[in-house]
Amino acid sequence: MAAFEYRQAEEIRDVFARHAVRYLFIGKSGAILLGFPDTTQDAHLFVERTPDNGHAMVAALRELGFDLSSQHAEEIRRGKDFIQLKNGPFDLDLVFAPDGIERFEDAWRRRIDVEGFPVCHLDDIIASKVAANRVKDRESLPRLQSFREYWLRERS
Amino acid sequence: MPRVDTPVSREASAAWLDEFEAAARRPLKTRVRYAFIKTYRPVLDDESFRAFDTMADYRRWCEAELPDWLGYGRV
Numbered sequence: 001m002a003a004f005e006y007r008q009a010e011e012i013r014d015v016f017a018r019h020a021v022r023y024l025f026i027g028k029s030g031a032i033l034l035g036f037p038d039t040t041q042d043a044h045l046f047v048e049r050t051p052d053n054g055h056a057m058v059a060a061l062r063e064l065g066f067d068l069s070s071q072h073a074e075e076i077r078r079g080k081d082f083i084q085l086k087n088g089p090f091d092l093d094l095v096f097a098p099d100g101i102e103r104f105e106d107a108w109r110r111r112i113d114v115e116g117f118p119v120c121h122l123d124d125i126i127a128s129k130v131a132a133n134r135v136k137d138r139e140s141l142p143r144l145q146s147f148r149e150y151w152l153r154e155r156s
Numbered sequence: 157m158p159r160v161d162t163p164v165s166r167e168a169s170a171a172w173l174d175e176f177e178a179a180a181r182r183p184l185k186t187r188v189r190y191a192f193i194k195t196y197r198p199v200l201d202d203e204s205f206r207a208f209d210t211m212a213d214y215r216r217w218c219e220a221e222l223p224d225w226l227g228y229g230r231v
Contacts, residue, residue, distance in 0.1 A: 001201075004192040006185045032191040037179035039193045067204075075207040082214040087204035097211055115184055132215075136227030142162045143172055150176045 004029075004043055004090045011064060012043070012092075013116050019060040022048040024111055025119045026098060026128060028140070033114045034122055036147045038140065042091045046120060048104040049079035049096045057094070065089045100124075100131030122148050197226055 016023060025033055027044035047057060054077035061076070062068060066088030068076070076083060076094065083094040101107050101124050110121040120128075126144060129137040179187060199222050208214035218228035 001194060003194040004188075006188040009188060029192075032187060033184070035176070035179055035187070037175045037187070037191070039191055041192070041194060041197070043192075072205050072207075080207040080209055081211045082208040084200075084203075084206040086201065095211075099211055133231050134218075134228055135224075135231055138162075138231050139227065142164050146164065146169060146172050147176055150173060154180070 001086065001091060003041075008090045009033075009043070009117065012045075015060050015063050016057075017116075019056040019063070021056045021060050022050075022053050022104070022108065023057075023118065024104075024107055025117060026095060026107075026125060027093075028125075030119045030125050031122065031144060031147070033117050033119045034112060034125075035151060036144065038143070042093050044093045044095060046098055046101070046104065046107060047079070047094050047096055048108070051077070054079055061085070061088065061092075066092075098128045100127035100129075122151055198223055200226065200228075 024030070024046045025043065026046040028036070028038060028040040029043045032038060032040065047053065058068060058073045058076050066085055068087070072087075079096040081095070081097040083096075085092045085094065101120075107120050107124050108118075110124060112119045112121055122144075126141070126148060129141055129144070208217065215230060219230065222228045
C-alpha cells in the first residue's frame with residue numbers, strides 16, 4: 001500500500017459529497033489539512049453516527065474501491081466506535097466516537113473548510129489527542145499546541 | 157480547551173515557528189504530498205479490516221497487541 005495522496009483526499013471529498021456523507025477529517029491528518037507540518041500514515045475521519053449516514057458511507061466507500069463484505073458493511077452502518085479499513089485503495093480509519101469530543105454536531109458546528117475538505121477545529125483535534133493520552137500523542141502535543149497558537153494568530 | 161503542559165525551549169519554539177511559516181507558504185497539495193508517509197507497522201497493518209464496538213475496546217487491543225514502540229499505549 002502506497003502513501004495516501006492528495007488526489008485520494010480529493011476523491012474522498014468528492015465521492016462523500018455526492019453521497020451526502022457527514023464526516024470530518026480528524027487527528028493528525030486533519031491538522032495537516034489545517035497547515036500543521038508533520039507526517040502521518042493514515043487518514044482519520046470522524047463520521048456522524050446515524051442510519052442514513054451509515055448507509056451513505058458504505059455506498060461511498062464501495063464507490064471509492066473498498067472491498068466491503070456484507071458483514072463489514074453492517075458494522076460500518078451500525079457505527080462501531082472505531083473501524084480500520086485497509087481493504088481499499090488507501091488506508092482509512094473511521095471514528096464514530098472519538099475520545100474528548102462529546103457529539104458530532106458540536107464538532108460539525110466548529111468545523112473548518114479547507115478547499116472543500118471538512119476538518120475538525122484544531123481545538124477538537126487537540127482535545128481528542130489529550131483525551132486519548134497515548135505515548136505518540138504526548139510526543140506530538142507540545143508542537144501541535146504551539147501550532148494552534150500560530151494558527152489562531154494567523155486567522156485573527 | 158484541555159492542554160498538556162510540557163516545557164519547550166525557546167530554540168524549539170523558534171524552529172517550530174519557522175516550520176509553520178514555511179508550511180503556510182506551500183499549497184495544500186504540496187503539504188499533503190510531504191505529510192503522508194507509509195511504513196510497515198507490525199500487527200496493525202496485518203489485517204485488512206478491524207472494527208471495535210467501543211473506543212475502550214480499541215485502546216485495550218492496542219495496548220495488548222501492538223509493540224510498545226509504535227506508541228499506541230496510553231501514558
